[in-house]
Amino acid sequence: IYGIHYPGEKYDPEMSEGNLYMVGIIPNDAEKLPEGFEVYNYPGGIHAVFEYKGAIEKIGDTYQYIYGEWLTSSDYKTEGSLVFEKYDERFKHGSEESITEIWLPIIKP
Numbered sequence: 001i002y003g004i005h006y007p008g009e010k011y012d013p014e015m016s017e018g019n020l021y022m023v024g025i026i027p028n029d030a031e032k033l034p035e036g037f038e039v040y041n042y043p044g045g046i047h048a049v050f051e052y053k054g055a056i057e058k059i060g061d062t063y064q065y066i067y068g069e070w071l072t073s074s075d076y077k078t079e080g081s082l083v084f085e086k087y088d089e090r091f092k093h094g095s096e097e098s099i100t101e102i103w104l105p106i107i108k109p
Helices: 060-073
Strands: 002-012 017-024 047-053 083-086 099-107
Touching (some): 047 060
Antiparallel strands (some): 002 017, 047 099
16 A cells, blocks of 8 residues: 655645645556546656654654755755655554655655
């Protein structure tokens, strides 16, 4: 399962506000999705991947580290405003042992 943060209609890049969030899977056949489902084509590219360990309710601390410390001290910049989270078999809702991957698109200026 994937969670994608993407810019909404009211996205403000200066304030990093207005992102939307979509949860989904990679379908076997995007042409045959049930009514009401949407396809979001993620553009791909180079990513920095972070593993967050802990209850999902505290994942914001990892985002603060990524944007507040790692990104400002690295040689990289974000590529757009997309970010996705990957929830695989290591994800255990509510568990402090749960693992979630955060994929941040990056470029080297």
